[in-house]
Amino acid sequence: MKAKKIIIGVFAVVLAMQMTGCKNNIDTSKPVVIDVSVSENDIESKAELTWTELGELKTCEKMRTAVDTVFGNDIVGGVKYGPFYIDKDGNQCTNNTLKVVLGNRYVAEMFATGGNVDIEKVDSSNLGAIESTTDSDEDTSTAMTESFNSSLASVYNDLSDSDQSPALFNAYFNLLPDSTPNYFNGGDTLSRAEAMSLVTRATTPVQSLNVSDDFTSAVTGTDYDQYINYAAQQNEHSYINTNDKSLTADNFKGAMSRAEFIYLIMNEVYGADEVQNYDTSKTTLKDCTNAGNLSEELKIADSDRCNGYTLKYSLENVDKGVTEELYKSIAMAADKGIITTETRWNEGITKSEAIEIVVNAFMQYYDEQGYLVNSAEKGSTQALEAAAEALWSKQDQNDMSCTKEEFIADYIKLISDGMTPEEFEKSIEGTYSIKFAEEMEKKEQENILNTHIRSLWENLKDRLTCDESKFTEEYKSQLDKEGDSFNEDNFAKYILDKYGKQEETKPSSNNNNSNNGGGNNSSSNGNGGSSNNNYTPPANPNPSDNGGSGSGSGGSSNGGGSTGGNDQPSYTPPTDNGGSGGSSNGGSGSDGNLDDFYDDFVNNDDDVDFDDWVHLG
Template identity: 30%
Template structure:
């Protein structure tokens, strides 16, 4: 990929630009003297622009073929009233949510482990992306499909993802807002008149406004109509992500999970330095001057949290559409993992550091034994169901789910399935006494099966309305946010579960691997070639 270097304009210039998702073609550049004047921004009904559509996730109808193929891959089911269930409609608390955001959907372990990090499904996603876009490059399939499904940023032309195109501040701010914000009842973001007066009325203005306070360049220090439509740098985007995601709410959730924030002071950079009160424009002109203190400290926090490294910052490059979505996924994965919502990495135990010989404690051995017992128990349950029904490997695809509502408890460790039968793929597991929300049932050859709020199925033989009494107890897990929920993912369910720890509730190991396209390595960056300068000040 061609490297485009940010060049700070030494003189004030004005350019006529045609912008298509960050692709800029300067048709004329004329040096001119800019007078500092206040211009009243008058907005009339005739000047109203058409906003991006904003509908709850289950109501979106864009990219119908892609949407259908992705839902089939994820096992999403649709009821007669249009209600959708499945991992992408399950929020980080484990509850079904028709108005789910990408942020909350990524709180499900299934979406990470069973999709984004699963090689086989990643290959299928590559096929879905290629069927709908003609310009998909390496490691862009997942972000292209996610962008289309969640309608983060609209395609500029049909069949083109434009993943390598740089995006403007307007687009980057809009992307983040739409990824983390549930749709309101009005199905339109509120208008911020002060923000609009500064940046002008555009397709993106109302969506971008809530992100203004998180941006390094904002309306208080130079964001105006021209800079709003100009390309955002990676440094600005990482700054915005860090400020928006890892604030007070993140700190509170860490505290609830019994964790401490990473010591930012422990992070040291070898190529970056604190430039004090140096302006951002000066930093771009000469990297030897260092970075503005606020930006430097924010980069240290991002590195301490773990979703970027010094080598991957590339702060002076332009942010592309594909990179922006990848960075968001990386940041949310770290957020959910750190706060206990998602556990994608094996936890260190025993206080051992990397390289030490691991010596299991008595509690570790007990957890491992109970986990093995749970796996054997769930496998035996599958075998028993197959034996009782004389079930073959052919799928029972013709079934009807009858709606019902109930809160039931698993009577033993049991696997969850994508459909009503053991011949369907596993989607997760339940541990003994784990509570689940049942939304329907169906009768097939292998018996009665319940459908859960996540969309997964489990045999009715193993669910009842009362918990199982246990004769032995073990130390309850202190990380209640890391239990396996009814879709095989993470749950914030804090219901007491005697004799169960977070480790032993993992009945069937999830697939690993990184075919996601959100790898933090080998991302070729491009940088701004038109400069962040002109008629605004960069602090």
């Protein structure tokens, strides 16, 4: 009975252990904390994590300029163009990612050859067209690497040789913030929050990210809360995740092992199915063995926190290796040259190593599977074409003097030559509007007409009583009324007849005042037949000889002489202001008719004298 009781007691203990989930002394009902060795100089990053479209980044200006110069990235109208700004479909894209940029074969070849790519030999239809201009190897110092290293020296003060390339990618693509200004700290171990976020930021365009409430509640409450949205995107690819409750706030802020990061990036690049189907039979690793199905061995398969406890067991028993699920990703990465056969799988992944593995993984993938873009185009006009088409749609197309295709071509050329989009839009009316062109032509004709009218006015204004505005009004009125039958000679006659001044006449130049010893005779001599309208006193009002009688003849009714003898002569102005007629001293007369002036003027008679005409009566 006693023995029976002991057996029953042991059975009860085993049954109780099974019911509580404590198998092989592992209680999966409790959260698991995974301890990974970290670097001695590890610094917890509290730097702000910003996310900006690639084409909008202004950080590390000298380094960015050096990269853009080497690869031919340009700013056109405030927009970035070039091989770093072409999406997977070959279109211009400012919101690009490291993943897509490395998928441009020109970029990959430039990095692989140290910038020795003959762009003239590029043919997008020929995958073998891109050739290196010189034989180069990894140890060759090139102008490209020297330029990059020099520009990085203005950004970081702590770069080792192995940090140069990772630091370049990190700074240009804004992958992770620097924990200390001007220090890359490439040897710092990354937390799971940082490592998962790094992969998202290297592969995802800037956008609003969706995060499940389960993920947020599981990891929130640490100094890495700003990483939650980015890290959540890699939850399915990560070995330690919230699906089996292994990823807690403690593990989120804890260091990620190299084994986990390799598993994460291989799933991201190649897909989980391909990774798990990988044949490892020919793989040889220096420091990692395949521990098989550890979850089955530990009797925790399908339990909560299974992955967490499995990894914890491996880290505590390094010589036994890692579970097959992790091993396959490590073996695949090593076989493809993404990592070396000395995997150091149990160490924490550092910032510099993580970025290097990301770059190596994508370069290897594209080299095997084919590139997204198979040419070395230095830019795409896709964005400019879209902008031009949008601008075209805003115009009254019935009023455009060009086709849509011509409009778009002009836009691309002018913007590429340095004109801003705002300047182009302001120029549209003057360049393409039919109505505007017609209005300008009408204004030009109006200006020519006004110039002509003003010239005519200058010739006639002294002989007219109207002002210039009236003169112009009369001219345009006659022009509108008569149209094609308008004759400027007729207009000149018309305007002079209507507004000509009533001209005053000058005194006769042949008047004679004679003193003949006996009297003073004043005669009016009809010189030229003009009437004498003005009386002019004699030049000598006190003649010395008043004795004789004078005689005279002329056209005046007062032409006779008077007897003298008076000390003070008396003067009687002529009463006859009229007529024309010849005198003994006179010539033939004229009535001063404007017809003669008009005939002379409009016929451009060189002998016409305007000063003479103005005094004709």
